[in-house]
Amino acid sequence: MITIRPEQIQDIAAIREVNDLAFKGENESKLVEAIRQSEFFVPELSLVALHDNQVIGHILFSIISIETEAGPVPTLALAPMSVRPQYQNQGIGSSLVKEGLQKCRQLGYKHTAVLGHPEFYSKFGFTPSVTKGIAAPFPVPDEVFMVIELQENSLDSIKGKVKYPSAFGAVS
Ligand SMILES: CC(C)(COP(=O)(O)OP(=O)(O)OC[C@H]1O[C@@H](n2cnc3c(N)ncnc32)[C@H](O)[C@@H]1OP(=O)(O)O)[C@@H](O)C(=O)NCCC(=O)NCCS
Secondary structure (H helix, E strand, O other), X not given: OOEEEEOOHHHHHHHXXXXXXXXXXXXXXXXXXHHHOOOOEEXXXXXXXXXXXXXEEEEEEEXXXXXXXXXXXXXXXXXXXXXXXXXXXXXXXXXXXXXHHHHHHHOOOOEEXXXXXXXXXXXXXXXXXXXXXXEOOOOOOHHHXXXXXXXXXXXXXXXXXEEOOHHHHHHO
């Protein structure tokens, strides 16, 4: 039985641990902590998956922007996401993505971007951002930088280039 809920203060150490184990290093947990300290953090969009009261997965959505001719348009980035190694490939990551996207939609966000595995994220409706006229923030293969519309056609009139806040650059 898995429960998904927003992070609480007592989860912070376990979130760090899950990220360090899943990514085999500290870059992503430092990214989570840098975002948490920033104005772009949305507490309701840092979600943990719990099993027996233990944090076994984490997903974070935070505010980034799309730089357009008309100025910056706020959107969300899904990053990072992690599942404790011994719990991977059991559907927990998929549940975090689905629940997370639902939460983003409920909060009124219209779109989300992600940099990641195309086979995994396309299952939830993510599509390469270039197909929507949105460029990745830095050079990456087209298929790994993806976007999803949380409201139908919400990206139709938005063309530009994604920009990550400095929290992302400080740790990568
Ligand atoms: C990616 C991750 C969060 C997925 O969580 P999970 O609980 O294992 O996800 P699910 O069980 O719902 O789904 C597993 C799917 O992810 C796919 N997947 C996992 N890692 C992958 C990778 N490196 N490349 C491509 N696909 C991958 C699996 O092939 C599987 O696909 P399937 O359902 O078609 O068989 C987890 O594997 C993880 O923490 N990985 C290490 C950290 C990481 O890479 N995070 C994502 C950054 S974009």
